[in-house]
Amino acid sequence: MFCKILSLIVLLLLIGTNASAAAKPAAEATIYQVTGYAYDPGESGGDIAVGRVLCATRCNAFSSDYRNYTEAGGWRVIKIASDQEVRVDIDNPFIEGHCLCTADQYKVIVNSVSFPDRTVLD
Amino acid sequence: MKLFLSLLFLATFVLPFNLYAAKVDDLSPQQIRQLGERMYREGVLPNGEPIQAFAAGDIPVEGTSFTCISCHLRSGLGAIEGTVISPPATGKILYEERTTSIKGNEYVPSYHSYAVNLPPRPAYTDETLAKMIASGVDPNGRSTMAIMPRFQIDDENMAILIAYLKTLSAELSVGATKEMLHFATVIVDGTDPAEIESMVLPLQFSVDRKNSLATASKNNDRIARMAYNMLGPDLLAKRFSLERWVLKGPSSTWRAQLEAYYKANPVFALLGGISHGDWAPVHRFCEDKQLPDIFPQVDYPVLDESSWQTIYLSRGIRQEGEAAARYLAGMSELFKDRPVIQVSRNSRRGSALKAGFNASWAQKHKTPVLDISLPAGVALNVKQLSKIIKTQNPAAVVVWDDASALPALQKIAQTEGWKGLLLTSGTWLGDKIWTLPADMRKKLYLTWPYRLPHENARFNISLKRILSGRSLDDFNFEVISKSYITNEVLGKALKDMRGEYYRDFFLDSIDMLPDTYFPLYERLSFGQGQRFASKGCFIVQLGKGENPQLERRSEWVTR
Numbered sequence: 105m106f107c108k109i110l111s112l113i114v115l116l117l118l119i120g121t122n123a124s125a126a127a128k129p130a131a132e133a134t135i136y137q138v139t140g141y142a143y144d145p146g147e148s149g150g151d152i153a154v155g156r157v158l159c160a161t162r163c164n165a166f167s168s169d170y171r172n173y174t175e176a177g178g179w180r181v182i183k184i185a186s187d188q189e190v191r192v193d194i195d196n197p198f199i200e201g202h203c204l205c206t207a208d209q210y211k212v213i214v215n216s217v218s219f220p221d222r223t224v225l226d
Numbered sequence: 227m228k229l230f231l232s233l234l235f236l237a238t239f240v241l242p243f244n245l246y247a248a249k250v251d252d253l254s255p256q257q258i259r260q261l262g263e264r265m266y267r268e269g270v271l272p273n274g275e276p277i278q279a280f281a282a283g284d285i286p287v288e289g290t291s292f293t294c295i296s297c298h299l300r301s302g303l304g305a306i307e308g309t310v311i312s313p314p315a316t317g318k319i320l321y322e323e324r325t326t327s328i329k330g331n332e333y334v335p336s337y338h339s340y341a342v343n344l345p346p347r348p349a350y351t352d353e354t355l356a357k358m359i360a361s362g363v364d365p366n367g368r369s370t371m372a373i374m375p376r377f378q379i380d381d382e383n384m385a386i387l388i389a390y391l392k393t394l395s396a397e398l399s400v401g402a403t404k405e406m407l408h409f410a411t412v413i414v415d416g417t418d419p420a421e422i423e424s425m426v427l428p429l430q431f432s433v434d435r436k437n438s439l440a441t442a443s444k445n446n447d448r449i450a451r452m453a454y455n456m457l458g459p460d461l462l463a464k465r466f467s468l469e470r471w472v473l474k475g476p477s478s479t480w481r482a483q484l485e486a487y488y489k490a491n492p493v494f495a496l497l498g499g500i501s502h503g504d505w506a507p508v509h510r511f512c513e514d515k516q517l518p519d520i521f522p523q524v525d526y527p528v529l530d531e532s533s534w535q536t537i538y539l540s541r542g543i544r545q546e547g548e549a550a551a552r553y554l555a556g557m558s559e560l561f562k563d564r565p566v567i568q569v570s571r572n573s574r575r576g577s578a579l580k581a582g583f584n585a586s587w588a589q590k591h592k593t594p595v596l597d598i599s600l601p602a603g604v605a606l607n608v609k610q611l612s613k614i615i616k617t618q619n620p621a622a623v624v625v626w627d628d629a630s631a632l633p634a635l636q637k638i639a640q641t642e643g644w645k646g647l648l649l650t651s652g653t654w655l656g657d658k659i660w661t662l663p664a665d666m667r668k669k670l671y672l673t674w675p676y677r678l679p680h681e682n683a684r685f686n687i688s689l690k691r692i693l694s695g696r697s698l699d700d701f702n703f704e705v706i707s708k709s710y711i712t713n714e715v716l717g718k719a720l721k722d723m724r725g726e727y728y729r730d731f732f733l734d735s736i737d738m739l740p741d742t743y744f745p746l747y748e749r750l751s752f753g754q755g756q757r758f759a760s761k762g763c764f765i766v767q768l769g770k771g772e773n774p775q776l777e778r779r780s781e782w783v784t785r
Contacts, residue, residue, distance in 0.1 A: 154560055161556060165764075165778035172677065175743030176684045195668075195767065195779055197645050198560040198621075 133212040135181070136190060138167035140206035144191070148200035158196050159203035166192055166205050173212050185209040250385040255393075262390020267300075269293040271383055278378040283362070283371045292375045299754065300534075301731035302394035305738040306340050312373075313344050317392030320350040328724075334458035336724050355391075356384045395728045401494030402727035407720075408493040409433070410469040412484075412508050412522065414501035424705035425500045425523060426470065431692045432713045433466040440465050460725035469493065477504040484511045495732060498522060498712045500705070503574070509536050518729050520736070521712040521759075523705060526578060533757065537736060539708055539747070540760040541785075543575055546651050546673035547582025547626070549763030549783040553671075554622050554647070555590040561621035564646070567614065569598045569606065570626040576600070579626040579651060586785070596620070600627060606634040615641045622647040629658035632666075639669040647671060652766060652776075659768065659776075667768045671779060675763040676704075677748045680775045685745035707746035714744060748782050761785055 141163035143155030170181045190205045250258065261272045269277045269289035277289030294315065298304050302316040314320070324347050331337035347366050350358065354365045360379060362371035379387060401408040411429060413422055443450035443462055453462050471487045473480045484507070499508065499522030509528040512519050512535040519536040527538040541548070554566065566587070570580040580597070587595055596618065600606060606627060615623065615638065623638065623646060625631060632655070639648050652659055652672030662670065676682070689698060689710055698706075719735040734754075741751045750759040762782035769777045 157559075158557060161553075161780055164781035167781070168681070169743075169748065171743050172681060172748070173684070176688065178687065179684065196557070197647050197669075198557065 135168035135210050136207035138163045138205045138207045142204040144204055145201040150199040150201045162203045163205035178215050179212050180215045181210045181212050184211050250389055258389045261386050265387050266294045279375040281375045299734040301728050301734045303731045306343055316394040323349045331458050333455050336722050398727055399729040400492040406465050408467045409497050410471045410493045411497050412471045412499040415472050415474040417500050421702045421705045424701040425498050425709050428692045428709040428713050429497050433468045437465045477507050480507040498709055512536050518733050523708050538758050541758050543578040544582035546675055547579035548586040550649055550673050551583045551586035552783050553765045553780050564619055564621035565596050566622045567596045567620040568624045571600045576626045606631045608634045608637045612641050615644050620646055625650045629655045636666050662768045672766050673763055674766045676746050678776050689745055711744045
C-alpha cells in the first residue's frame with residue numbers, strides 16, 4: 105500500500121523530478137560547444153570574408169546546448185578536451201570549402217549514480 | 227542650499243494648485259481604478275503628464291520607463307526569484323507586518339525564500355506608504371533607493387495611487403476557492419480524435435494525480451509531510467478540476483458557446499486547447515474575461531502585441547516563414563542582385579508561411595520577393611518554374627507547399643546551371659521528410675521549429691511518466707509533448723504563487739520563469755508580457771544513410 109502511494113508521489117507531475125527508467129543497450133555521445141570559427145576555402149578560391157560569415161552560422165549550428173542534456177535528467181556532460189579544431193563542410197550553394205570550428209568537446213554519459221535504472225542515451 | 231532646494235520642493239508639493247487634481251473621495255471606484263492603473267502601469271499622472279522619478283536617490287528618470295508594473299508586475303505581487311526581484315506592493319500585503327517566516331509554511335520553498343529574502347518590517351499606514359513611495363524610506367527608516375526609485379507625486383495623486391494599490395490583487399480570482407482550482411480546456415470540434423486525446427491526457431493525468439495526492443495526504447501523515455514540503459499545505463489540500471469545452475459549428479458562434487460554458491463554470495484559467503483553424507474568438511474571449519490560457523495548441527495564434535491573457539508556445543506556422551527569411555537575410559550579401567522567388571500554396575498554411583517570410587524579409591531588405599501563388603488543387607508546374615529560374619537566376623527559391631510538391635522540387639533542384647538555395651517547410655512535409663531521395667538531401671533546406679528529433683529522444687523518458695503504461699506510439703508526439711509542457715509550467719507557476727490565486731499573478735509567475743528545457747522545443751523562454759515562449763527555429767538538411775538524421779545548418783534562429 106505504502107509503495108503504491110509512494111510511486112504516486114514520485115510520479116506527481118507538480119513535483120517534476122526527472123527520475124525514471126529505461127532498458128536498452130548503453131551508449132555514449134560526444135557533443136561540442138563551439139567557441140570560434142574560421143573559413144578554409146581549400147582549392148575553391150571562395151571569398152574569405154563571405155566564407156567567414158557563413159562559417160559563423162555553420163559552426164554555431166554544430167554547437168550543442170549542453171542544457172538539452174543535463175535538463176532532461178539522468179545524464180552527465182563531461183568536458184574531455186578544450187579548443188579542438190573540427191572541420192565541417194560549409195554546406196552552402198554559394199561557396200565551397202570548409203569551416204574550421206574551434207570547439208570544446210564533451211562526453212555525455214549516463215548518470216548511473218543517481219539513476220541506476222538508466223542505461224541509454226535516449 | 228540643499229535645505230533651500232528641499233523647501234522649494236516641499237512648497238511645490240504643498241501648493242494645492244493642480245487643475246487636474248481630483249480628490250480621491252470624490253472619485254468613483256472605477257475612476258480610482260482607471261487613474262491609479264494608469265499611474266501604476268504607464269507612469270502617467272491623472273493630468274496626463276509623466277510621473278517624475280529619481281533613481282539611486284537623485285538621478286531624474288522618466289516615470290514612464292520606471293513604471294511600478296515593470297518591477298512589481300501586473301498583479302502587484304512582485305517576484306522573488308527569476309529575472310526581476312521585488313516585494314509585493316498590494317495594499318493587502320503592505321498593510322500587514324512582514325516577519326522572517328510565514329507561519330505554517332516555514333519549509334515550503336516559495337514561502338521560505340519570500341520570507342528570508344525580504345527584510346521584516348511593520349505594517350504600513352497610508353502615511354508611511356506615501357513616504358515610502360515619495361522618499362524611498364521604509365517604516366524601519368531604511369532607505370530602499372538602491373533599486374526602488376522615489377516618485378514625485380503630490381498628495382492628491384498619491385492618495386489615488388494608494389487607493390489603487392489597495393484594490394490590486396485584493397479579491398481572489400473566480401475559479402479559485404479554498405478547496406478547488408477549476409480549469410478547462412477548449413477543443414474545436416472536428417479536430418483529429420487522436421490529437422485531442424494526446425492533448426487532454428497529460429492534463430487529466432496531472433489533475434487526477436493532484437487530487438489523489440490531496441486525498442492520500444489527508445489519510446497518511448507521512449505523505450502529508452513529504453508533499454507538504456514541496457507544495458505547502460494550501461496547494462497540497464487543493465483539488466483541481468478540468469472541464470472540456472468543445473466548440474461546435476462555425477467560429478462566429480463560438481463566443482456564445484464560450485459564454486455559456488463560462489457562466490456554468492467560471493474557471494480560474496484555461497489549459498492548453500487545440501485548433502488547426504480559427505482561434506481568434508477564444509483569444510478575444512480570454513482578453514475580455516481576463517481569463518488566462520496557457521499554451522493552446524494552435525497553428526494560427528493571434529499576434530496582437532497588446533494582448534495579455536494567452537501565452538502561446540510559439541508564433542505558430544508563421545514562425546517557420548520568419549526564420550527562413552532571417553536565415554537568408556544572413557547571407558544575402560552573397561545574392562548580389564539575384565532575386566528571391568517565393569512559391570506559396572494559396573491556403574491558410576501557405577499564406578501564414580508567406581506572410582511570416584515577407585514580414586521578416588522586409589525588416590532587413592527593400593529588395594522585393596518574387597511571389598508566385600499556387601491556387602488550391604493546382605500542382606506546382608515544374609516547366610514554368612524552371613523557366614522562371616532560368617531567366618531570373620534567383621539566389622533562393624522558397625516553396626511553401628506540402629509533400630506532394632516533392633517530385634517537383636526534386637526536378638527544380640536539378641535545373642541546369644542554377645546554383646541557389648532551395649528551401650521549404652520541414653513540418654509541412656510530415657513523415658515524408660524522412661524519405662527525401664539521396665540526391666535532394668544536399669540541395670534542400672528545411673525549416674524545423676523544434677529540437678532535432680535524435681536530440682529530443684532522451685526527453686521521452688519524461689513523457690513516458692505520464693502515459694500510465696501506454697506506448698508513446700499511441701499518441702501524437704508533438705501534441706502530447708506540448709501538453710506535457712503545459713503541465714510542467716502550470717506546476718512550476720502554482721508552486722511559486724504562495725497561495726495567492728490571482729490570475730494576473732499566475733501569468734506573472736509564468737513570465738518570471740527562467741529559460742527551460744522541456745521536450746520538443748530547443749528552448750522556451752519567458753518574460754514580462756512575452757506571449758510566445760519558443761522564439762526560434764532551425765534550418766536543417768536531411769543527412770546521409772538509411773536512417774538519416776536532421777542536421778542543423780543554422781543556430782536556433784530567433785526573431
